[in-house]
Amino acid sequence: MARRSSEVTMGDIARMAGVSESTVSRALAGSTLVAAKTRERIREIAHNANFSINEQARNLALRQTRTIEVIFPIERGTLQQVSDPFFVDMLAVLTDELGKHGYDVLMSRSPPWDEERPGCAFLGARADGVIFVGQGRHRSEIRDFARKHGPVVVWGAVSPGDDYCVVGSDNVGGGRLATSHMLSLGRRKIAFLGDTDLPEMRQRFEGYSEALQSHGLSVDDDLVIHTPFDIEKAREVSQPFVKLFPRFDGIFACSDMIAIAAIANLRQAGIRVPEDVSIVGFDDIPSSGHVSPSITTIHQRIHRSGQIMVEKLIGILGGEAADPVVMETELIVRQSCGAHLSE
């Protein structure tokens, strides 16, 4: 970890032990090619000398990196977006799972293609593979990247034409679930809050409109509100929207954070949730069950999804092909939809 200069190398250990470097290498790697006695002696010496192997050199020699790059392709400056608890959970799972498989995790917030290294504008091969958490608006770049640089798994909206491995929730199904739940509660004028420029949100929107249609209703464009992820901005954007009441009696919010922002505005305008307006969120973030009213939401299987992404990536690294995976979503009924009122 320390300055390279003060680091003790295998050569040093070899000298101390009076053997060759190769023997040290083998001893430390646990090879049976070296006599058990010698092996133990060398390990002892290495330990006492506070030796730590230079992974860099090791990996170079082994032609591997044992590192996976995890990328959150998020616009710089929008700190809040990454604040969405969803991202952390995902990151935590990925780190754990990759760790189990012996991989390090290299974090990035910017996609490799806009990376401008000072003096050298070339993408560095610093990982064995990469995981994109969210494709955002970068679909085509990711596709190119996958083709050129190989092992890639991405979290996001799964859609037919993908020729790389995408793992994502059944957003359409989730949107349908949320919307038809409110419909079944008797709501008929349901608004949509989210950013349909993002593929995932787009899919949730599709589920929303499908549900409306299958109840013989159609989408009211005035009730489709382009709402960003960031809670502050969501609050601002939904401010004028609530004034439309009573043109709506239900809200499908694309994320719990947006739901929280919307509820705040509704209260402020004296509109009661869920008595006057039902609201259903998406994500099932940790606090959603504890705020007031607690938020009815669509649960995504983040933990399992993370595991699957890692499995897939390892598979790809091993030469297997990997198909996209769509994860089931689940409706978690709490207070904000008002289901408990209609009993």
Added chain:
Amino acid sequence: MARRSSEVTMGDIARMAGVSESTVSRALAGSTLVAAKTRERIREIAHNANFSINEQARNLALRQTRTIEVIFPIERGTLQQVSDPFFVDMLAVLTDELGKHGYDVLMSRSPPWDEERPGCAFLGARADGVIFVGQGRHRSEIRDFARKHGPVVVWGAVSPGDDYCVVGSDNVGGGRLATSHMLSLGRRKIAFLGDTDLPEMRQRFEGYSEALQSHGLSVDDDLVIHTPFDIEKAREVSQPFVKLFPRFDGIFACSDMIAIAAIANLRQAGIRVPEDVSIVGFDDIPSSGHVSPSITTIHQRIHRSGQIMVEKLIGILGGEAADPVVMETELIVRQSCGAHLSE
């Protein structure tokens, strides 16, 4: 990124350009030692050949890693703890700031000292320095680690004896601020919710008791509730506590998540916030201003702190000494304390 075998190397580029490897290296690095014309030509070729430099080899040659390890020393399994939005914000800032300085970020959830690499039980030197986000219960290990492995900066409770660089909020001050705010509002029976085993929380507790004392009050042990970070557990733990009402009329919660959990229990018990009980949190997480009631809290300057940590680490890497830094905290008055009622 792809399998090493298919990667094009500098040697290949050299051959294509009809120059030596050294010239390619220099051209790509932007050295003025190579003629401008040649440089452009080589870059062109490299670009077309889809060349990407092998950072690993480069770093080995340069005796650097250009990588900083960021460690969240969090007990495995407690996913929720890392879910605290605080961690994400910190991580995002660190990644950005380190990136600006040309460093990659290696994520870890486990401290290096309990790392057991298969076959090789030696700590790998894979980074130029390390940042611990939170010392948790690992104070002494971190100290040892800092001594042995050099460049270390840690986020956490700053305390006198530290011989490594710690950056942290003025937790005592924050605790005092929160508590005396409620005292000034006329509250006299203020409870404390947090986990005093953790140094930061311990300090917040100290601020809490100082504030009480300076108002001629003393700590009521029955109102000091050991409450974990995890919102689910916090909810459980504070459940029996609320039954103590009206033995308390104020709550200082060590984190906003705990505040959210406590408020949920209070409401459930029919106790009104802030009319019956004032509550002040800590962290100023994104949603704290938008839940109902919005949460009065102590703001930590996460963003600035992250920047400072990076500055400090770069300094240490450059051979400078780095003293601990204590960051100011700020009281953000919102609804949950009831300040607006007493006007």
Added chain:
DNA sequence: CGTGTGATTGCAAGCGCTTGCATTTTTGTA
């Protein structure tokens, strides 16, 4: 007491890149 055998160990090349120094080419000038 030779010699074959398997168990250990060492040699040296190589991973892809950087860089000090020597070498070659170009340029400026007498």
Added chain:
DNA sequence: TACAAAAATGCAAGCGCTTGCAATCACACG
């Protein structure tokens, strides 16, 4: 036109490690 100086390029060693293959060693057997 010749030659010194400056500019551009190449050579080769080295970063710390792994590993195929050759060399050595200990021992047992005939």
